[in-house]
Amino acid sequence: MSTLREVLETHVRHGSVPGAVGLVARGERIEVAAVGSAFTDGGVPMARDSVFRIASITKPVTAAAAMMLIDDGRMAASDPVGPWLPELAAPMVVRTPQSPVDDVVPAARPITVLDLLTFRAGYGFPSDFSLPALAPLFSELNQGPPEPQAVAAPDEWMAALARVPMLHQPGEAWLYNTCADILGVLIARVSGQPLPEFMAERLFEPLGMTDTGFAVPPDRLDRLTGYYRADAEGALELVDAPDGQWSSPPDFPSGGGGLVSTVDDWFAFARMLLDDGSVGSRSLLTPESVRQMTTDHLTPAQRAASGLFTEGQGWGFGGSVDVETLDPWNVPGRYGWVGGTGTTAHIIPATGTVAVMLSQVAMAGPTPPVLMRDFWRYAASV
Template sequence: MRGAKDLFFEANAQVEMHRWFSGRVVLLGDAGYRAAPASGRGASQALIGTYIVAGELAAGGGHARAFAAYERETRGFVAEHQHLGREGADQFFLGAPPQEGLDRTTAARPDVRPIREGERTNAGSERNRRTNHDDKETRIMVIGGNGFSEQGLRRLREVLARHVDSGKIPGLVALVSRGGQTHVETLGTMRHDGGAPMRRDTIFRMASTSKPVSIAAAMVLLDECRLRLDDVVDPWLPELSGRQVLKSIDAELDAIVPARRPITVRDVLTSTFGLGMDMTALGTPILNAIFERGLTPNLPTEVPEQDEWMRRLGELPLMHQPGEQWQYQISSDLVGVLVSRVTGQSFEDFLRERIFEPLGMKDTGFHVPAGQIDRLPTLYAPDPVTGEFLAWDEPEGGRWSKPPAFQGGGGGLVSTADDYHAYFRMLLNGGVHEGRRILSRPAVELMTTNRLTPEQNAARTALARNAVHISFGQGQQGGWGLGMAVRTYRGDYAPIGQFGWDGGSGTSAYADPANQLTGILLCQLGYSVPDPAHLMSDFWTTVYQALED
């Protein structure tokens, strides 16, 4: 008889599906769950007969230095230090080595000093030990322009603390910024049973929140005319030439017809090239073949290096004609292979050279260096029945403790709140970061506006709206740009035009042009339980209620 933890791990072979289903598990019969076979089509059908498992636990994280501990929430205090200027304020608030003129200010406030490595202050009540109310970093900078109300930020902090205090969320880092105002909360601990507190520089497995960032590499190549949207991909991805297409989604793999046309760069970037993760197709021959070939994250075995990955991908027929229907995940990983083959560099090297280093994203990559591994929390996938915390990935010896064989743009990045903040602020600024152009404005507009026709998006839209009882309302943004969702109608507090995405490891990152708002929420809890979805929903509700014009 197999244990729940083992079976849940195997179930993740089925779960890199439509994001809005992320990791949600619906109990249909626990006896069948415990007795489900281990592999092959029988496993898929048994799991379907027991659970609908959907979501992802692919992930990522990053690194940085310790920041200053302080909690100065009044505009008066901030105004008192505005004479420092933006860079001076950063150094004062973050505990960086003081420049000339800063020593006197810091010395005048002995209660404000850098956190020493490993230090915690006033480990008092059980509530303080869990949420780190004394240790949390709350940073507000006013450099001009409108931002957030004090009452709204207080409610944001209280709501986040409530989730951590419940014991269902071990710890989190949240960052919101608007105009010249940035606010950060760090609550809880790196493990569910305590340990080191969450910090602003904690590294997280970003899961599918990797997609909006990794797509930028392809946009650089479009800007430089090294790729064109309607180029056929055959010269770089010959494994995808001469495609065959299934007669129906549930057909056997040899029930095929020729593709009507070749696959183009546009098809890959819009996730419509014809193959992907389809929640409605669990148990079909094509989905079983995808899992058996190790083409998705979350399998017990690692994804192979990119040439072998492409060889295995090329063995399969397409599920739909090129350009016909949006499908999840595989396109985002295919982008990385395309970029690598066009440039002759590894995907990570190109991202680092053209995106990460220019933006100062020094803690973003596809693994965590050994010297920084203590900054990576444990990733949990709680038991869907009992809620018991089950470790899906540990820092030491885990999947992100060494460079991966396959650098997956769909879910492989690790990063920090500040690194992602730099990236999304660049997008809000039309592709410019601190006076340096990273992407052209048209490239950013292509990424962050809807690229799908109603016909391409129909199945995705229907699935999102018809599955709110499983997805907790997630995935209803409406549109899809390049590598990210785009709000095309107003269905909750977020306005039309908001763009970004969520990750099945408990990560969320969006930007909102209408309000010049960026929000990032990071924890390390998989969607085997509803708690990370509830946390995300409440985070975005409280972020928007905190706006002050």
């Protein structure tokens, strides 16, 4: 059987990525491989502590932060968000998803915390990216590829969001991404702390996630990898250098995709989930909150209509949950997600497995690249 290093090196050798770092752990067995380079010029070897823009594998971390506030009794999943997010107290919804942005009706009921956690609040990306009401999400809210320095501060961002109609009534349909950013603002307002401070105090410091945050300090920029995109011919173009978008704190800390991290930091987060929310003798989350995070909450019809889930996946809080076995990498109960910057992180509670792979080439769309599939296949086999 191939080793983790051999799996990753195959893709570096073929030129699809300059480098990658992978970690697969089951019980006390931990296998880590760092292959290739941090940049296309090959000058900086990839290392176990290389720092990556982790994009949407930020989402499970944001969901965990929200669950901490629920465990604290400061909000409940059933609570309407209006008291903390007055911008969304009386939202409007397009009459049909295909309607123009000015053909709207009032929301049939308030948006709840649960709607945000399950991505069913009515805001976000459907499978049809041509719908008229989607345009403001990209033009006014910068809900496209991560560009942290281009997004307005939370209050201004929420004011803009309030002018955008929802695509669906609350609870009706699963839509991607935007709910995680709204959830980040909600966490800050409920806690009375900026999102980076809350996450640092409640998650990163207790878990020893020393390299995780919304920006990279100057003394660690030498460990931040380049971020690339493949052009039409497959050549890699630099999108962001270490002194770029993540070299200073953003005005809007994105709960949907703003974090940088390392494989060991995300591994620490994953182990906490596998240990029912505990690290050592300290409980960060209740077992029930972890169970809610890692349980599929979608109806079969919502899964079928999601457009992004074609391989037997549902959705928990902040991440997908495998509900069918369609391929070697589909393991019922597997929880986690992928990031558009070339990252993937999952846990398999039934086997106590953690699988984290960080690379630095943007995904071309919602379909995971071959590198991720090969990594998942390997992680499911060990």
